[in-house]
Amino acid sequence: MPEAVPLSWYLILSATLFGLGAAGFLIRRNVITVFMSIELMLNAVNLSFVAFSYQFRQVDGHIFTFFVMVVAAAEAAVGLAIILTVFKNRATLQVDEISSLKN
Amino acid sequence: MAVALFLVFAVIAVACAVNLVLQTHPIASAISLIGVMGSLGVLYLLLGGPFIAAVQVIVYAGAIMVLFTFVIMLLNAGAEKKTGRSQAARFLGVPLLVILLGLLSFVIQNLLPPTETVKFGQFTEGSPGDVGRVLFTRYLLPFEVTSVLILVAILGAIVLARKELD
Numbered sequence: 064m065p066e067a068v069p070l071s072w073y074l075i076l077s078a079t080l081f082g083l084g085a086a087g088f089l090i091r092r093n094v095i096t097v098f099m100s101i102e103l104m105l106n107a108v109n110l111s112f113v114a115f116s117y118q119f120r121q122v123d124g125h126i127f128t129f130f131v132m133v134v135a136a137a138e139a140a141v142g143l144a145i146i147l148t149v150f151k152n153r154a155t156l157q158v159d160e161i162s163s164l165k166n
Numbered sequence: 167m168a169v170a171l172f173l174v175f176a177v178i179a180v181a182c183a184v185n186l187v188l189q190t191h192p193i194a195s196a197i198s199l200i201g202v203m204g205s206l207g208v209l210y211l212l213l214g215g216p217f218i219a220a221v222q223v224i225v226y227a228g229a230i231m232v233l234f235t236f237v238i239m240l241l242n243a244g245a246e247k248k249t250g251r252s253q254a255a256r257f258l259g260v261p262l263l264v265i266l267l268g269l270l271s272f273v274i275q276n277l278l279p280p281t282e283t284v285k286f287g288q289f290t291e292g293s294p295g296d297v298g299r300v301l302f303t304r305y306l307l308p309f310e311v312t313s314v315l316i317l318v319a320i321l322g323a324i325v326l327a328r329k330e331l332d
Contacts, residue, residue: 067283068172071274073209076176078270080183080202086263087187090255093246095192095238099199102230103183106206109222117213117284122291122300125218129301132225133312137319139230143237144326150241157247 073114080107094149094156098142105135168212168286175205190245192238196231203227213284215292 084107087100109128116124149161182201189195203226210219301309 065169067285068169069280070282070284071278072172073284074274075271076179078274079180079267082263082267083183083187090187093192093243095234095243096195099186099195099234103186103199103202106203110206110209113210113213113215113218117289118282120289120291122296125215125292125297126301126305128218129221130308130312132221133316136225136230137315139233140319140323143233144323146237147327156241156243
């Protein structure tokens with residue numbers, strides 16, 4: 064076992080979480096779970112921002128992580144309001160049944 | 167010590183992420199996502215970012231996930247219905263994901279020199295004071311723009327979710 068954690072491990076963890084988030088986005092059928100997969104992908108990107116911030120010994124990555132969190136909060140508020148409205152009109156959360164834009 | 171901490175919380179994060187994808191009930195996915203966010207907070211601490219770790223727990227695991235749980239409870243969302251998937255997706259999905267992640271890990275491992283390591287305590291610029299100083303000098307304009315973004319998001323959420331009066 065190495066003495067200290069290599070930086071690449073953090074990036075590999077970040078890539079793994081991002082891949083899992085993308086997989087969840089594609090295979091889940093519940094619109095709330097799809098939304099949570101997007102949050103998982105945002106978290107994975109935040110981890111690589113902080114890891115690179117450590118590597119370059121600059122705090123800028125933390126600032127970007129902070130901005131990503133702000134945008135994620137705004138996105139969650141608006142997205143969940145949209146989900147509420149869709150549920151009020153359609154009474155379903157399945158993404159397959161919310162397809163009126165297709166026709 | 168740092169290696170053990172990293173391994174423990176990385177395994178927790180990946181296990182919770184896999185659970186998020188595999189669970190069919192949204193509330194179980196939400197709890198798993200809180201697990202991922204908490205363990206990422208510990209990793210931020212190891213990388214020398216106490217401020218961002220605190221914000222991760224307070225804003226992400228606190229505020230945003232409470233919003234998610236609230237909506238799941240409000241809509242009384244049950245387990246999702248099984249829908250037919252294509253045969254190709256069923257048999258190729260997991261192997262292709264594993265191949266993609268393996269290739270990515272291989273490339274990252276080869277691109278970065280193995281001497282590049284993370285030692286706890288070597289980077290101390292991530293304290294709230296330092297982050298605030300940079301945020302309010304070099305990144306002042308983006309910071310103000312995000313406040314407008316939040317305002318627009320609040321207005322949008324209210325307009326979308328309000329009850330029709332007539």
